[in-house]
Amino acid sequence: MSSITADTFKTSFLPTWCPGCGDFGIWMSFKDALAKLGIGTDDGVVVYGVGCHGNMYDWMKIYGVAALHGRTLPVAQGLKLANHKLPVIVISGDGDGLGEGGNHFMHAAKRNPDITVFIHDNQVYGLTTGQASPTAKQGFKTKSTPEGVVDEPINPLALALTAGATFVARGFAGDPPGLTALMMAAIEHKGFAVVDILQPCVTFDRVHTYPWYRQRVYKLESEGYTPDNKLKAMEKSMEWGDKIPLGILYKEEKPTSEDREPALAEKPLVEQPLTIENLNDLLNEYI
Amino acid sequence: MVQSVTWKIGGEAGFGIMASGTMLCRAFSRAGYHIFATNEYPSLIRGGHNLVTVRIATEKFEAMNRDVHILVALNKETVDLHKQELSEGALVLYDPKDGEWNANDFSKKVVLVAVPLKDLVQQGRGEPVMRNTVALGATVALLGADFEALASVIRDQFRKKGDEVVSQNIAIAKAGYDHVKQTLGTETSMYLDEVQKKEDQLVINASEAVGVGGVRAGLKFAAIYPMTPINALITYLADHAKQFGIVYKQPEDEIAGINMAIGASLGGVRSMVATSGGGFALMVEGLSWCGMIEVPLVIDLGMRVGPSTGMPTYTEQGELQFVIHAGHGEFPRIVLAPADAVEAYSLTIDAFNLADRYQIPVFVLTDKYLNESQWCVPKSSFSGDVVIDRGKLVKESDLPTDGSFKRYDLSVPDGISPRSVPGMKNGFFYANSYEHDEVGHVTEDVSKRIAMAGKRFKKFEAIARDGRPPTVFGDPEAEITFVSWGSSRGPILEAIKLLQAKGKSARLVHFSWIYPFPANAANKLLSAGTRLIDIEQNAMGQLALLIREHTGIFIREKLLKYDGRPLYPEEIVERVS
Numbered sequence: 036m037s038s039i040t041a042d043t044f045k046t047s048f049l050p051t052w053c054p055g056c057g058d059f060g061i062w063m064s065f066k067d068a069l070a071k072l073g074i075g076t077d078d079g080v081v082v083y084g085v086g087c088h089g090n091m092y093d094w095m096k097i098y099g100v101a102a103l104h105g106r107t108l109p110v111a112q113g114l115k116l117a118n119h120k121l122p123v124i125v126i127s128g129d130g131d132g133l134g135e136g137g138n139h140f141m142h143a144a145k146r147n148p149d150i151t152v153f154i155h156d157n158q159v160y161g162l163t164t165g166q167a168s169p170t171a172k173q174g175f176k177t178k179s180t181p182e183g184v185v186d187e188p189i190n191p192l193a194l195a196l197t198a199g200a201t202f203v204a205r206g207f208a209g210d211p212p213g214l215t216a217l218m219m220a221a222i223e224h225k226g227f228a229v230v231d232i233l234q235p236c237v238t239f240d241r242v243h244t245y246p247w248y249r250q251r252v253y254k255l256e257s258e259g260y261t262p263d264n265k266l267k268a269m270e271k272s273m274e275w276g277d278k279i280p281l282g283i284l285y286k287e288e289k290p291t292s293e294d295r296e297p298a299l300a301e302k303p304l305v306e307q308p309l310t311i312e313n314l315n316d317l318l319n320e321y322i
Numbered sequence: 323m324v325q326s327v328t329w330k331i332g333g334e335a336g337f338g339i340m341a342s343g344t345m346l347c348r349a350f351s352r353a354g355y356h357i358f359a360t361n362e363y364p365s366l367i368r369g370g371h372n373l374v375t376v377r378i379a380t381e382k383f384e385a386m387n388r389d390v391h392i393l394v395a396l397n398k399e400t401v402d403l404h405k406q407e408l409s410e411g412a413l414v415l416y417d418p419k420d421g422e423w424n425a426n427d428f429s430k431k432v433v434l435v436a437v438p439l440k441d442l443v444q445q446g447r448g449e450p451v452m453r454n455t456v457a458l459g460a461t462v463a464l465l466g467a468d469f470e471a472l473a474s475v476i477r478d479q480f481r482k483k484g485d486e487v488v489s490q491n492i493a494i495a496k497a498g499y500d501h502v503k504q505t506l507g508t509e510t511s512m513y514l515d516e517v518q519k520k521e522d523q524l525v526i527n528a529s530e531a532v533g534v535g536g537v538r539a540g541l542k543f544a545a546i547y548p549m550t551p552i553n554a555l556i557t558y559l560a561d562h563a564k565q566f567g568i569v570y571k572q573p574e575d576e577i578a579g580i581n582m583a584i585g586a587s588l589g590g591v592r593s594m595v596a597t598s599g600g601g602f603a604l605m606v607e608g609l610s611w612c613g614m615i616e617v618p619l620v621i622d623l624g625m626r627v628g629p630s631t632g633m634p635t636y637t638e639q640g641e642l643q644f645v646i647h648a649g650h651g652e653f654p655r656i657v658l659a660p661a662d663a664v665e666a667y668s669l670t671i672d673a674f675n676l677a678d679r680y681q682i683p684v685f686v687l688t689d690k691y692l693n694e695s696q697w698c699v700p701k702s703s704f705s706g707d708v709v710i711d712r713g714k715l716v717k718e719s720d721l722p723t724d725g726s727f728k729r730y731d732l733s734v735p736d737g738i739s740p741r742s743v744p745g746m747k748n749g750f751f752y753a754n755s756y757e758h759d760e761v762g763h764v765t766e767d768v769s770k771r772i773a774m775a776g777k778r779f780k781k782f783e784a785i786a787r788d789g790r791p792p793t794v795f796g797d798p799e800a801e802i803t804f805v806s807w808g809s810s811r812g813p814i815l816e817a818i819k820l821l822q823a824k825g826k827s828a829r830l831v832h833f834s835w836i837y838p839f840p841a842n843a844a845n846k847l848l849s850a851g852t853r854l855i856d857i858e859q860n861a862m863g864q865l866a867l868l869i870r871e872h873t874g875i876f877i878r879e880k881l882l883k884y885d886g887r888p889l890y891p892e893e894i895v896e897r898v899s
Binding site: 121 | 525564566567568571577579699704744752756
């Protein structure tokens, strides 16, 4: 029935990312995931942040919102509450989503809206030519940290878990099939789904390259890990160094933000009448 | 018998002072009197001095007067703080247990009414906090009104708490009423003339009026971070969310609030935010985005004393220039400023229609005085038919199936292009924070930039069609012309009446539609050779600056008040003479 393919999303714009950028892998997987789920140009809305990742909208023919830097999640929640039947997906970056938008990230997670967030995590601000991002690891030398990063990095997975996200996973831009599967699972999850996606920045990071990641990543599912225990997931979220886990760390079903709104019980807000019937009740309260 | 009485009750926060004011208002509004109540309180929950002033009159009036006719003191401090405000012959109701008073403690002649508030509460087995209920009963007796007027309000107020609570409260109020009747024996000087009730009247604050206006305009989504003085709107929307199919979301901050509201508006529903100056400062970035992507949004900005945290629970008109200039970059907006609760209702409805019609942010500039005062509004003012105009919001069936829809179509003569909503078949577009082309793709091309910026600026001309001239009140030939905006209107209209009684004629040129500034109309009304006096509740004369910017007219005389307290008609009269 569905004639939606990765080509459905083609526009007249070509990517402006650096050759070899991890964004390409994420983009390919994203298009595949949408096509496989039957979400075409008019069937969903994608909210993009500002950063290299955010430029993706120009080559994605699907309703798009290029939000302000850091503000993807509030916009996405507003869209979702206006029409909760519409798939709402957020493409964000580590600087966008965890720096400028860090507060929104925690609060979105605790509300559990049915929104999927893909974080392009490359430890740097590429668009502003290579400053350290909130996930940059200690010692990492960037334009803003010539002596190496001194702060502790933010751990997006641990943060998502403690804040209340109901689907928490890590993907890798260098593993398109695995990432596609992860993205599909995240979009299909009913609730706030966070996928932190490791991606090399080929221009501003000589350390965390594709080979660097490939030597370290492994799939949780290959170890027989089941994503049903928050404490186990916390433990896995802190595994970093010689071994870096990929896959779903945690998943649970809980009422979403929309489920808890009585006004949305019957149909989306956007389909509801604008006029009220019980005007007298409305006014008599004040007599 | 008198036609107007001003009653003031004071005490420690937590004594139920605010509720007493509202109950007294309701009792007399139900009987057909015109009422108005203002409050004054520090930014505290417990302790500190709370104050409510209620004016009750047989005829409609526009503002509080400064002199107090009845002072109800729930503690000694209240008399100390307010005895200077008493008028000649005022009644002072106090509890002797708080300390005795005698006539020479006061500079004017007053009538001392000792009511054992604490004892009467104790005899009725009430909580100490119910002293205000005794005082209400006593007040009704002092005003010569029927006790049943108060009893009916008490019944409605406590109905949810059960019959026992209702009858206890009525009994305690009655004790206060009877005490006055028995001890005074005779009619007081504050007996109110009787009135004929014409129609049902609402007792409502302007935040609630904004809420009612929003509901009637089809408001579906609001994201509001708590802040004085718009909290009553939050309560209103949260309480009615289920009844009227509204989603009220409490965001993590105002930045999230405006972005959520813009998201919901993009999603096709009527959406709003409300805040005060400090919260709006955080929204400014989002406002600019709203301007760029051409999304309708209503912003209720309840002004209070700034800068910074300022005096959070006091009133000011300090944000007029802020809202006109807020936002990085240039884009159109509309600024409306209600003068009372009726306008708060009607301008909120207008704001939603204007926002949709022009696909821009529209401000409703309220303030603490409007939002926390109790206004008396004929029910019919809020029950007329409401026109809902969603402008060029398209239906899915109107969209061309060949993919040729352009959300930011440059060929539209008025700059307002048809708007689709994500999820509509064939309505694809990007809502792009970057400068963009007709579909929403990013562009930095010179001609496309100029064209798209021009499209947005064209709306200024279109908006001019809807723009409203200032309203003129009073004698057009008057020697004095007051100039004002927003909530200053009421006190000025009262001042004009007082001046008239002194044989001085004055008129008011009042702006409810602030921006885009109605320059032509203002020019005509203000250029005549009368004595112009600008009256504003800020220190810079922000409307006067706007008038000068757009007309060249310099208003030399100004009455600028920025102490956080309401503007009184009497001080306007003093300024003139």
